[in-house]
Amino acid sequence: MIERFILPFSEKDFEKEYDLIIVGSGIAGLISAYYAPENFKIALFSKDRLEESNTYYAQGGIAVALNPEDSPELHYKDTLSAGADFNEEKIVKIVVQEGIERVKDLIKLGVNFDKIDGLAFTKEAAHSKRRIIHAQGDATGYEVARTLINIVKDRKNTNIYEHYVLIDLLTYEDEVYGGVFFDTKERKIRIFTSKYIILATGGAGQLYLHTTNPLTATGDGIAIAFRAGARIMDLEFFQFHPTSLDVASPQRFLISEAVRGEGAYLLNAFGERFMLNYHPLAELAPRDVVTRAIFFEMLETQDRIYLDLRPIGEKKIKERFPNIYKKCMEHGIDITKELVPVSPAAHYFMGGIETDEYGRTNLKNLYACGETACTGLHGANRLASNSLLEGLVFGKRCIDAILNEDPAKNHSIPKHQNNLLNISLNEVNQGIKILKKILWDKVGIIRNETELKDAENIIDNLIEKLHNSFILDRSFVELKNMLLISKFMINSALIRKESRGAHFRIDYPKSKEEWKKHIIWEREKEVIFCEVNSLPSFKKNC
Ligand SMILES: Cc1cc2nc3c(=O)[nH]c(=O)nc-3n(C[C@H](O)[C@H](O)[C@H](O)COP(=O)(O)OP(=O)(O)OC[C@H]3O[C@@H](n4cnc5c(N)ncnc54)[C@H](O)[C@@H]3O)c2cc1C
Structure with a gap:
């Protein structure tokens, strides 16, 4: 297919x-x-x-252990x-x-x-030191x-x-x-x-x-x-960032994690700092933890979540986050004085x-x-x-x-025709819309077997519908590519019967030692498994 x-x-x-x-x-x-x-x-x-x-x-910014208080070893530990x-x-x-x-x-x-007296370093979630240069x-x-x-x-x-x-x-x-x-x-x-x-x-x-x-x-x-x-x-x-500006747009504006590193809080609709109930590092917990906490909090309160940047102070907000300040102002939100509605985004x-x-x-x-x-x-x-x-x-x-490898040889260019049938741009755009909604609803922050299987069916149907058809347009190429990735993303999410990092299965909420292996795909082959720390799979006969 x-x-x-x-x-x-x-x-x-x-x-x-x-x-x-x-x-x-x-x-x-x-x-x-x-x-x-x-x-x-x-x-x-x-x-x-x-x-x-x-x-x-x-x-x-860029995380790099250049701060005298920091070291590559600490950066290594935080990454792990x-x-x-x-x-x-x-x-x-x-x-x-x-x-x-x-x-x-x-x-x-x-x-x-x-x-600031040399490179300025900021802190972001799950970093033990100030190491982000910007x-x-x-x-x-x-x-x-x-x-x-x-x-x-x-x-x-x-x-x-x-x-x-x-x-x-x-x-x-x-x-x-x-x-x-x-x-x-x-x-x-x-x-x-x-x-x-x-x-x-x-x-x-x-x-x-x-x-x-x-x-x-x-x-x-x-x-x-x-x-x-x-x-x-x-x-x-797939990592979902906890705090995109909660205003509908094909590309959501990001409110950088650095604002939490500089002292901003997350609040629910009742004004409570709910992250304190989810993780000892509160707002600076790893991204996947903060994203899920926001997701559950939104479900429970049936309301929006907000970032409160006011503890940072007006002067510092304007100096450190001029772009975020300006962008939010364009949406009528003064982040030095008002709460900012945020929600997770891919x-x-x-x-x-x-x-x-x-x-x-x-x-x-x-x-x-x-x-x-x-x-x-x-x-x-x-x-x-x-x-x-x-x-x-x-x-x-x-x-x-x-620089150390032999160049590819010259080969003749093949012809590809394959009885391709025309489809309309309208059908392509419709396909993209369906795909994006299905992935968000069923293959998103919280997953389970039933929803994943539903998504699998819908994506397989779309793949079949587009098989051997074409229209010369960028959106068609993108849809074909996104369908392919969705298919293997859903298959992988179904196979991984555990929760780990950004992959959270409500039906298998714990990490399992036996799942410390990568799920790998190659065309015309069965799924390949390869233990963590033994990559690359193609040099190890996985
Ligand atoms: C809003 C936002 C904030 C972020 N903040 C940070 C941050 O502070 N620090 C950090 O480390 N990371 C951050 N990230 C992540 C980081 O920006 C990206 O992971 C990183 O920039 C990826 O770089 P790249 O060169 O791999 O790809 P990209 O920068 O995405 O570049 C991809 C390029 O490929 C081209 N391309 C794609 N498909 C095709 C095609 N079919 N044919 C021809 N060209 C193609 C595109 O046109 C583009 O030029 C952020 C990401 C976003 C979206």
């Missing part, structure tokens, strides 16, 4: 050959482009404007404890240590982190993306393709040698071949009705890699394309880094502000690996 290719193409669509194709203009893709050798001919693709990425919207005993320890060690050098590189490149108060992602985009735009060896959607990868046996793209401006299919390909296509928040992610975050890289034969993993773990995908410690996948010449990859760093629940760091570390490591 999962097609190898989703749109028709042929040899006549061939455009150009490169040494390296990077798909994605978030932190992971941009930093790979920066570290790539100058003698490489490089193409960097993004499906929208270069700026439209999760990276651009990141607020809180937030990750619910499910992190790949080797990967965590690499990130907390190498992350320090990568952040120093960012500073040298001109990223202007905020300073820029422009609460616009860290903007500052990082802006700096890196300017650098990459100046590189003579790099061609930039905006508004190009990667649809599928070309493979010969288990070697990847090119990509089929949809040029959304000219509405044409274009094929590029390359010696190496890095997928840095980001997250998948748009799977859900409520999300903090931009419209580009539809998990494309994960689905594309799977269709080409790559392994995908940990799809049952935020970060822990699952993704399985990669080793150098971003290598099980396919030759295909690498993945950033949110689209799954290294096992985050375990079952990402520690706040660890993902920009992950993008930095593995963006560089992909390049390190490429």
Whole structure:
């Protein structure tokens, strides 16, 4: 039922050959482009404007053990404890240590982190130390993306393709040698071949009705890699951020965790600080705990939940959170004086394309880094502000690996036709609407077998309806990709009969030792299990 290719193409669509194709203009893709050798001919693709990425919207900052009171060992411990005993320890060690050098590189490149007598560090949930560095108060992602985009735009060896959607990868046996793209401006299919390909296509928040992610975050890289034969993993773990601004929007505005780090409280409709009843760390408990507490509190009170930033003080709010202040003002809420209505929203995908410690996948010449990859760093629940760091570390490591590996050979471009039938845009949009609502209602913060099975049926029906049909449009590609991911996400959530981190089954509310294993999928294979701390599965005969 999962097609190898989703749109028709042929040899006549061939455009150009490169040494390296990077798909994605978030932190992971941009930093790979920066570290790539100058003698490489490089193409960097993004499906929208270069700026439209999760990276651009990141607020809180980057977790890095640079504070004299801190250490990589403490950062390591905090990452493991937030990750619910499910992190790949080797990967965590690499990130907390190498992350320090990568952040120093960012500073040298001109990223202007905020300073108070040296770098300013803030605290976020589940961090034992003040270790989050930030820029422009609460616009860290903007500052990082802006700096890196300017650098990459100046590189003579790099061609930039905006508004190009990667649809599928070309493979010969288990070697990847090119990509089929949809040029959304000219509405044409274009094929590029390359010696190496890095997928840095980001997250998948748009799977859900409520999300903090931009419209580009539809998990494309994960689905594309799977269709080409790559392994995908940990799809049952999707992080819901506890505090998005509770105002309907296709991309919910995030109220950063850093506000709680600086002293904001969560209140229920009766003005009670309910988090004190849920966890000793109260508002600074791990994200999954706070999200579930809000969910249950909303159910019990049948009312909204609020953030109270007033304990931070007006002056500090305006200095530290200028972006949040401005955005809330646009919605008529003065956060220095009023309570802010908040609710959980899909935020970060822990699952993704399985990669080793150098971003290598099980396919030759295909690498993945950033949110689209799954290294096992985050375990079952990402520690706040660890993902920009992950993008930095593995963006560089992909390049390190490429420099030591043989390039893909030249292969001819196949033709794909397959009796494809036309469907309407209206049907596609309807499909997207249904998918997002089903995932939010049945595969969300609290799960159970009955709802998961319902969701499975609905998603399978949608997959069947779209089988062998097509319309040349970005939304069609996104729907196909989101359906594929939903299918394996639901299957994984059904298989994992326990609760761990962000995956909470009300019918199996406890974690179980025997479930310390990853659930992995590869096309035309049965489900694969691999013990935690023994990845990558493809090198271990899992
Ligand atoms: C509101 C918000 C706040 C956040 N705050 C923080 C924070 O403070 N600290 C932190 O560490 N993390 C934070 N995160 C998470 C973090 O921003 C992301 O995990 C990280 O930026 C991901 O980077 P990336 O490079 O992997 O992907 P992204 O930055 O999402 O970039 C993905 C790129 O891939 C492109 N793309 C996708 N599909 C295709 C396709 N088919 N063809 C071509 N191009 C494609 C997109 O156009 C985009 O350019 C936040 C996330 C959000 C949404």
